Amino acid sequence: MASTTGGASSGAMDAKIIREERRWTLVMVGVGIAMTFFIAATSLIFMSHPPSNVERIDPDRIHVSGEFIEANLGTELGAGGTAVVRAVSRIFNFDPSCLIVPVGTLVTFRMTGPDVIHGVMIPTTNFNTMIVPGYVSKVTTRFDRPGVYRMPCHEYCGLGHHGMWAEIRVVEPKDWPFDKARVRCDRG
Amino acid sequence: MTAADKRLVLAHWWLSFALFVCALFLGFWQFWFRSPIPPGFGTPTQYYISVTAHGTIIAFAFTTLFAMGFGYAVTALTTGAALRWRTGAWQAFALACIGLALLLVAIVSGRATVLYTFYPPLVASFAFYLGLTLLVVGSWFWVAHTIASFYAWKGAHRGQTTPLGLFMVTATAMLWLWASIGAALELLFQLIPLSLGWTDRIDVGLARTLFSWTLHAIVYFWLLPAYIALYLIVPEEAGGRLYSDPMGRLAFVLFLVFGVPVGLHHLFMDPEHGTAFKFVQGVFTVFVSLPTLLTVFSICASLEIAGRLRGGRGSLGWVTTLPWGRPAMLATGLAAIMLGLGGLGGLINMSYALNSAVHNTAWITAHFHLIFAGTVVILYFAIAYHLWPTLTGRSLHSVRSVRVQLVTWCVGMLLLTLPWHVTGIMGQPRRMAFFDYTDAVLAPTAWLTTLSLLGGTLVLISGLHFLWNLSLARSSEMQQVDVRFARPAVSNAHVPSALNGFALWNWLTAAAMVAVYGWPIAQFFIYPSFGAAGISVGGPP
Amino acid sequence: MTTAAHPVSLARVFAWSVLAMLVISFVFGAAVLPLRPTDGQFRSWWDAICRAVGVPLDERTQARRTSSAVVNAFVWSAETERRIRRANLQNGRDVFESCSPCHNSQNRAADPNVPNIDGMSARVMLKQLYDYATGIRGTELMQPIAQGLTEQDAIDLAAFIAALPRQDLPASINTTSSTDPGNPSYRLVYFGDPRRGIAPCASCHGPDGVVPDAPPIHGLSSEYAQKQLDDFAKGERSNDLYSAMRAISRQLTANERSDLARYFGEPR
Numbered sequence: 001m002a003s004t005t006g007g008a009s010s011g012a013m014d015a016k017i018i019r020e021e022r023r024w025t026l027v028m029v030g031v032g033i034a035m036t037f038f039i040a041a042t043s044l045i046f047m048s049h050p051p052s053n054v055e056r057i058d059p060d061r062i063h064v065s066g067e068f069i070e071a072n073l074g075t076e077l078g079a080g081g082t083a084v085v086r087a088v089s090r091i092f093n094f095d096p097s098c099l100i101v102p103v104g105t106l107v108t109f110r111m112t113g114p115d116v117i118h119g120v121m122i123p124t125t126n127f128n129t130m131i132v133p134g135y136v137s138k139v140t141t142r143f144d145r146p147g148v149y150r151m152p153c154h155e156y157c158g159l160g161h162h163g164m165w166a167e168i169r170v171v172e173p174k175d176w177p178f179d180k181a182r183v184r185c186d187r188g
Numbered sequence: 189m190t191a192a193d194k195r196l197v198l199a200h201w202w203l204s205f206a207l208f209v210c211a212l213f214l215g216f217w218q219f220w221f222r223s224p225i226p227p228g229f230g231t232p233t234q235y236y237i238s239v240t241a242h243g244t245i246i247a248f249a250f251t252t253l254f255a256m257g258f259g260y261a262v263t264a265l266t267t268g269a270a271l272r273w274r275t276g277a278w279q280a281f282a283l284a285c286i287g288l289a290l291l292l293v294a295i296v297s298g299r300a301t302v303l304y305t306f307y308p309p310l311v312a313s314f315a316f317y318l319g320l321t322l323l324v325v326g327s328w329f330w331v332a333h334t335i336a337s338f339y340a341w342k343g344a345h346r347g348q349t350t351p352l353g354l355f356m357v358t359a360t361a362m363l364w365l366w367a368s369i370g371a372a373l374e375l376l377f378q379l380i381p382l383s384l385g386w387t388d389r390i391d392v393g394l395a396r397t398l399f400s401w402t403l404h405a406i407v408y409f410w411l412l413p414a415y416i417a418l419y420l421i422v423p424e425e426a427g428g429r430l431y432s433d434p435m436g437r438l439a440f441v442l443f444l445v446f447g448v449p450v451g452l453h454h455l456f457m458d459p460e461h462g463t464a465f466k467f468v469q470g471v472f473t474v475f476v477s478l479p480t481l482l483t484v485f486s487i488c489a490s491l492e493i494a495g496r497l498r499g500g501r502g503s504l505g506w507v508t509t510l511p512w513g514r515p516a517m518l519a520t521g522l523a524a525i526m527l528g529l530g531g532l533g534g535l536i537n538m539s540y541a542l543n544s545a546v547h548n549t550a551w552i553t554a555h556f557h558l559i560f561a562g563t564v565v566i567l568y569f570a571i572a573y574h575l576w577p578t579l580t581g582r583s584l585h586s587v588r589s590v591r592v593q594l595v596t597w598c599v600g601m602l603l604l605t606l607p608w609h610v611t612g613i614m615g616q617p618r619r620m621a622f623f624d625y626t627d628a629v630l631a632p633t634a635w636l637t638t639l640s641l642l643g644g645t646l647v648l649i650s651g652l653h654f655l656w657n658l659s660l661a662r663s664s665e666m667q668q669v670d671v672r673f674a675r676p677a678v679s680n681a682h683v684p685s686a687l688n689g690f691a692l693w694n695w696l697t698a699a700a701m702v703a704v705y706g707w708p709i710a711q712f713f714i715y716p717s718f719g720a721a722g723i724s725v726g727g728p729p
Numbered sequence: 730m731t732t733a734a735h736p737v738s739l740a741r742v743f744a745w746s747v748l749a750m751l752v753i754s755f756v757f758g759a760a761v762l763p764l765r766p767t768d769g770q771f772r773s774w775w776d777a778i779c780r781a782v783g784v785p786l787d788e789r790t791q792a793r794r795t796s797s798a799v800v801n802a803f804v805w806s807a808e809t810e811r812r813i814r815r816a817n818l819q820n821g822r823d824v825f826e827s828c829s830p831c832h833n834s835q836n837r838a839a840d841p842n843v844p845n846i847d848g849m850s851a852r853v854m855l856k857q858l859y860d861y862a863t864g865i866r867g868t869e870l871m872q873p874i875a876q877g878l879t880e881q882d883a884i885d886l887a888a889f890i891a892a893l894p895r896q897d898l899p900a901s902i903n904t905t906s907s908t909d910p911g912n913p914s915y916r917l918v919y920f921g922d923p924r925r926g927i928a929p930c931a932s933c934h935g936p937d938g939v940v941p942d943a944p945p946i947h948g949l950s951s952e953y954a955q956k957q958l959d960d961f962a963k964g965e966r967s968n969d970l971y972s973a974m975r976a977i978s979r980q981l982t983a984n985e986r987s988d989l990a991r992y993f994g995e996p997r
Contacts, residue, residue, distance in 0.1 A: 010679065011693065014681045014682070017431065017432050017677065017678065017681070019487075019815075021434075021435050024485045025203070028478055028481045031481075032475050032477065032478060035474050036471050039539055039540050040540075040757055040762075043467075043541045043762060046541065048267055048541040048767065049463055049467075049506065049540055049541055049762060049767065050457055050458055050463065050466055050544070051458070051460040051541065051767075052461075052463035052762075052763065052766070052781055053459065053462070053711075053780055053877065054461070054462055054715075054780070054783045054785045055459070055783065055785060056715070056717045056718065056896070057705075059718060060400060060721070060804055060805065063802050063970050063971065064799065064800055065800065069899055069913075070970075079214065090970070090971050091933065091940050092928035092932065093928070093971070093977070094926075095971035095972045097926055097976045098495035098971075106768070107767055109880075111351065114745075114970070115309070115720070115721075115723060115940075115941075115969075116395075116720070116723055117307050117309075117392060119312075119580060119617075120549075121544075121547070121548065121549070122383075123615020123629050124629075126322060126544040126545060127544070128543075128545070128547050128548070129320065129458075129459070130457045130458045131189075132392050132396065132458060132460055133309060133720035134391070134392055134719060135457060135459040135460050137459040138459070140766075140767045140768035150627065150629045151905065152617045153617070154547075154617035154619075154622075154841035155307070155548055156303050156305075158723075158725060158932060158938060159233050159236055159301065159929070159932060159937050159940070160929055160932030161236075162620035162623075162923055163922065163923050163927050163928030163932075164926065165926045165927060167750055167926075185251065186976065231919045231930070232920055232921070232929060232932070233929075233931070298937075388810070389807070460783070462756050462758035462780055462781040462783040463759075463762050464755060465758070465782070465783065466758065467755075467758025467762060468751065468754045468758055470754075474753075485832070592854040620922070622920070624923045624924040684740070686739075692740055692744070696743075696744060701749050703755075707782070707783070711783050711784075715785045721807075721941075723941060724939075
């Protein structure tokens with residue numbers, strides 16, 4: 001394909017082209033390094049990064065014993081102003097389908113499921129994770145604004161995926177139903 | 189190109205475009221169904237069947253067949269010889285067709301509603317997986333054919349620089365081979381045994397990890413044919429020269445090294461991996477922007493040469509002198525707009541800490557429709573228009589009609605995807621058949637979704653217009669001339685041997701893959717999970 | 730013409746750069762980022778690195794968070810499935826002799842509060858028998874009956890019942906194409922209600938999809954279906970794992986429940 005027109009100036013042009021390319025490449029690599037640095041720094045400073053916690057569990061037996069039996073689901077207040085929310089995602093509902101969490105508190109969500117892959121997010125917050133059968137998903141976040149939020153499943157889990165919406169209420173401490181060990185708002 | 193080769197290319201392309209238009213209808217109906225003004229026919233189950241069909245056709249059939257056809261054409265044109273092993277190529281095409289038929293029948297029968305990402309433990313019928321396997325195996329023939337053609341040329345022309353087009357198309361083929369391995373392993377060792385009942389459980393984490401290997405690399409397989417057009421067709425169409433041959437080669441091999449070991453960024457939110465490998469692959473993802481940035485430089489420089497040759501003056505005056513009326517030029521300009529916007533979205537997607545804001549929202553779907561259906565597909569159109577006279581011996585009936593089609597595609601795409609991005613940020617989740625827009629979190633997305641639907645209507649019309657333009661091409665008296673690819677500005681510039689072959693790049697890719705995917709895959713064997721039981725969609729198999 | 734600007738060493742520079750990138754980003758992701766975990770709980774560097782690399786959490790640390798209770802619950806396993814496939818259908822028929830006086834689907838005058846169980850999925854049948862036997866699901870009537878079955882009897886019985894031909898589906902839900910949008914339950918059955926978090930009935934119970942836990946419910950008997958929906962809504966029936974039906978039934982109005990009971994109850 002290369003034709004053979006040579007010229008005295010083609011060598012100089014070649015050198016010029018290579019020079020320009022090298023300059024551009026270095027600049028672009030620099031941009032890449034800068035972007036990487038920025039991403040790394042913000043992840044570190046704001047303690048904001050994707051989930052990093054591998055825990056295995058038997059999906060067939062989560063309802064029999066252990067952390068995710070029905071009686072143990074809901075919000076548990078912990079020491080030092082923290083809370084743990086345990087929930088199960090299954091075809092096609094979340095259990096509890098209505099969660100309550102205290103405002104301004106570090107909340108750790110622990111979720112798993114007995115059947116297929118689900119996803120879960122709370123729009124306008126940074127709560128977003130996948131729930132993969134065989135694994136426990138753990139995400140920690142804090143809600144700074146009280147209110148009622150919606151919590152959809154965002155991964156295709158079957159023909160009823162579009163019906164899989166739950167609710168989460170962020171309440172002030174004065175509105176907290178303190179008398180229960182596991183708090184949820186989907187039962188009478 | 190010989191007549192027989194042209195027939196081979198056209199067979200792949202006609203099938204590809206026919207499937208494409210079917211997928212457009214499906215996509216349009218899907219968007220309509222989930223808008224605030226639904227059509228009043230269809231059910232959610234049919235929606236999910238449609239999503240599966242649309243995704244499978246676009247992701248695996250339309251793109252692969254187009255790349256194969258284009259690949260055969262470029263190989264023939266750059267080697268200047270008839271394609272070898274043509275019988276095998278036709279057999280591979282037939283195999284791919286059989287696979288497609290199996291696939292589509294399975295989907296339409298409702299026994300394969302698992303979407304094109306087929307996330308287990310959802311299980312489709314065996315026919316679905318078999319169909320997909322046959323389609324991929326058929327494409328692997330093209331991969332072997334292209335690689336063999338490359339090395340045959342090298343063997344026959346010892347010490348010479350390989351033609352740029354041949355090098356690029358071989359890089360594309362190798363990328364597809366690398367990309368397809370992940371899903372192939374998942375299909376062969378996990379999904380097919382599950383669908384046949386040979387196993388009853390599947391390790392979902394392993395399946396997702398293997399699929400993620402394919403899921404990102406495949407988009408660069410879709411991208412590279414468009415980039416071949418940018419390097420080989422556009423500078424020629426503009427009336428200039430390609431700024432640099434080696435830079436183009438470098439961009440393509442960088443897609444191997446940085447485009448394959450990045451799949452884990454699709455699993456940022458997953459519980460089966462930790463931050464170490466998620467971050468490593470995130471950093472590689474940052475650098476996969478490098479070959480695109482190099483391409484932008486090369487193509488802009490090439491266009492500058494063309495602009496100045498046409499009398500452009502000043503630092504930017506050359507832009508206006510370019511022949512924007514020519515289809516390939518116009519498509520490039522429109523693609524640049526969509527690449528800029530889609531690329532910005534891509535920067536957000538790769539940002540490690542921001543992923544929680546966008547993961548599995550409509551933002552993701554909007555992004556890949558803009559960057560692929562927008563930027564890449566408009567260049568596919570340009571390729572088709574450009575090669576059509578050579579392949580069919582007919583000239584396009586009206587360049588004005590072609591221009592209108594390209595512009596409506598771009599406008600439609602922008603109108604479709606830009607509001608769609610916003611609905612994603614507002615929290616609209618992905619893959620839902622329909623929404624109740626009285627719900628507080630969804631109410632603000634209603635008017636945006638309607639805007640997108642308008643865009644989708646334009647897109648559907650434009651897609652049909654594309655087919656119409658091709659069909660109306662009429663025979664002309666003009667002599668049969670093969671299309672000519674761009675020549676570099678410096679004709680016999682030195683191309684280093686590293687860029688005249690693939691050894692270094694494949695070794696680097698292999699090393700990177702072992703480093704970044706080795707443990708993430710091995711962990712499922714060293715720390716096996718309990719697995720999950722398969723669940724058939726659409727009833728017991 | 731050959732310049733020194735693209736020597737082989739440039740390739741070497743590139744290769745080393747990629748290696749450096751790998752090492753630096755791995756060290757950062759494995760050892761630096763975990764220093765600032767999102768849950769604020771930094772335990773030890775070794776623990777942090779293990780978590781980051783993806784080594785699964787030790788079972789011991791998991792035990793702290795569990796409830797000590799063990800629920801007496803039915804577990805469906807591959808072993809059970811194998812036993813169903815190898816069941817003795819003749820024994821199943823014999824056992825069914827004592828069920829058919831009440832569960833006789835041929836005699837339409839049978840007690841309408843008794844469900845028609847022909848063709849019931851074996852998995853669901855076994856779970857119900859188990860739940861009756863252990864008192865998780867209560868009717869005074871079924872508990873002694875279920876307790877009187879041996880495990881093998883239950884498996885043979887479930888396999889036999891599953892093989893009985895299911896009655897024709899009601900005309901309106903035979904296939905998706907023959908649905909009648911005029912039916913008041915059509916929307917809930919085929920579309921569900923996302924606002925209330927209700928998936929379409931058809932996506933679990935068929936004809937569109939059949940989820941393993943969900944029984945086929947067409948032609949069950951309207952009175953029986955009504956009672957189940959009401960009991961789920963009140964929480965009096967609670968053997969649906971993770972509130973699958975309780976969450977739905979609670980959200981339905983009384984009218985919707987009775988419409989659905991009629992829809993699924995009687996064959997037309």
